[in-house]
Amino acid sequence: MATYGTWAVIAGASEGIGAAFARELAASGYSLVLIARRAAPLETLAIELRALGREIEVHAFDLASDALESELRTIAATHPIGLVVWNAALSVMAPFLTTPLDQHRRMLDLNTRGPVTAAHVFGESMATRGRGAIILLSSLTAFWGSAYLATYGATKAFNLSLAEALSIELGPRGIDVVACCAGATLTPGFSSLLAGRKGPRAMAPEAVATQTLAKLHRRGAIVPGGFNAFAQFLMSRLFPRRLAIKIMAGETRKLLPR
Ligand SMILES: NC(=O)c1ccc[n+]([C@@H]2O[C@H](COP(=O)([O-])OP(=O)(O)OC[C@H]3O[C@@H](n4cnc5c(N)ncnc54)[C@H](OP(=O)(O)O)[C@@H]3O)[C@@H](O)[C@H]2O)c1
Secondary structure (H helix, E strand, O other), rough: OOOOOOEEEEOOOHHHHHHHHHHHHHHHOOEEEEEEEHHHHHHHHHHHOOOOOOOEEEEOOOOOOOHHHHHHHHHHHHOOOOOOEEEEOOOOOOOOOOOOOOOHHHHHHHHHHHHHHHHHHHHHHHHHHEEEEEEEEEEHHHHOOOOOOOHHHHHHHHHHHHHHHHHHHHHHHHHEEEEEEEEOOHHHHHHHOOOOOOOOOOEEEEHHHHHHHOOOOOOEEOOHHHHHHHHHHHHHHEEEEEEEEHHHHHHHHHHOOO
């Protein structure tokens, strides 16, 4: 808080990794603006966090909609936001051609237009104050083309590239920017994807949030979890790129809905 300020905004805060960031930040003393589409789980979380003595505001709207910029500008104008977590994403796991084009567009809207808008809107006031932090939730899929998750994986590569570039550009203005390249994480979204099947080794959302916040000052890419960091190193540095892509495709195919 001494570094970034006392208010944080979390886009996609109602459950999973976003809710874990909210709990961790509230425990550290932050007041929060929580965003998601469903008001009810946001309100439940807000009641829990207000009990810690924090100011918690809830904004229920669709981050993929045209209202995005004006909603974020209102939040930026009324709160001195020092930390932004862009967590919300749409992930469609299915063959590329059988996924309707509309779904691909929605992934582009939420996963790429969203973080660019948030980084621009909140980055302006952070740069004026000379301090702030922006966390973009990326994924291990960012490092290789991801068959059966092609558009999702490409949006996560976009987030990684955006965060790496902004960390250099905005770092000298006092703003730390990181991409959290999470591996499999036990969120409600991930659990529903598994539908009772045994999936890959998965981290707890709380561990993803804690490890990311602890490494914010490093700027650039963060891979939470020793196992994930080792796998990313192995696949990126020791395997030919095409082989890594094929291995990932094989693992993802096992998770396709039956
Ligand atoms: N879980 C994993 O294994 C994993 C692995 C690597 C990376 N990640 C990344 O981590 C992030 C979070 O993943 P997760 O599994 O926790 O996701 P999730 O369970 O699907 O939760 C996403 C959050 O975003 C909100 N949200 C989704 N679409 C929204 C929209 N259009 N407008 C407003 N809010 C929206 C959801 O609430 P509402 O439904 O109420 O809107 C929810 O609070 C994502 O960026 C994902 O790509 C996850």
